[in-house]
């Protein structure tokens with residue numbers, strides 16, 4: 001049976017962070033009730049056009065700041081999800097939350113609704129760096145939020161951190177990571193800052209108001225973090241993601257993101273959300289007002305159009321050669337698992353070597369890829385290859 005994942009985009013933020021280029025909007029909270037209604041409508045229309053009740057293993061509310069929605073608004077959305085999809089036993093339901101926007105009561109309400117994984121955007125523990133990032137929260141908010149989440153019942157908690165910030169020293173990064181570890185998260189996501197066009201950070205860097213991030217120093221930070229996390233009982237399973245090993249040595253990876261990295265199907269709901277399903281990559285209209293309008297007004301006949309929904313802006317067919325390339329690009333991000341020969345053959349009816357013989361031979365020769373022991377069934381990055389991931393991924397394209 002083919003399982004699905006669902007991504008729901010909540011594009012509201014109290015304030016725009018200086019580095020953010022996500023599809024999110026500050027000062028638009030008045031739209032939230034209409035947006036929630038539109039989201040429910042989109043869920044109904046898309047799910048009912050599928051021709052079957054799709055089995056769902058993971059649901060992820062991302063943003064933006066999903067924690068700006070009330071429990072009542074989440075309940076409404078979840079009712080539509082449960083009414084339209086077959087939510088599998090033990091399905092994972094994650095929420096991204098800004099530490100400054102939660103309370104013990106709000107977290108209790110979310111847990112009671114069925115959320116079983118929470119991800120806080122901690123980013124850094126250094127107050128000056130938080131100001132540089134224009135984050136609304138302080139480290140004390142993170143400490144409170146994690147404590148409340150534990151009291152509410154969450155036993156699967158992630159912290160997002162950013163390194164390679166302008167002016168950040170290795171020592172400052174080390175303190176941030178130690179602070180994060182002291183909060184005993186089950187999962188950590190560490191992202192290198194990229195200064196994206198159109199962001200406030202980009203303007204500051206261009207005008208020389210802040211230094212350009214130092215790539216070599218960022219690489220040192222990444223390397224140090226990998227060693228420190230290994231000592232601290234974490235296993236890296238993706239280029240930017242680590243999970244804590246339990247007493248049996250198993251880890252709680254983010255199952256929702258595994259669906260992306262294994263190139264398996266997901267549906268995206270909400271403004272600007274992307275999906276991948278039945279041979280199409282889809283993208284919704286970006287703006288909040290446009291999304292609401294499309295969901296209210298569209299008269300598209302839903303029966304024949306799945307996965308195209310009322311707010312779909314683009315639907316790009318993915319042919320088999322492209323699907324194979326994409327499977328390599330995303331699968332090689334999984335540093336332990338890599339791309340499974342068996343799964344690839346079952347899906348495409350051809351072996352990895354049949355399709356990518358030249359690329360694999362060359363990258364193994366360069367020491368960037370390896371067949372993973374003990375059964376040599378999985379192709380993955382070497383330690384050295386992890387530092388040059390993008391270069392490796394590009395070898396499989398075109």
Ligand code: SF4
Nearest residue numbers: 013016017020063064
């Ligand atoms: S809270 Fe997150 S989504 Fe919102 S502006 Fe900041 S980085 Fe972007």
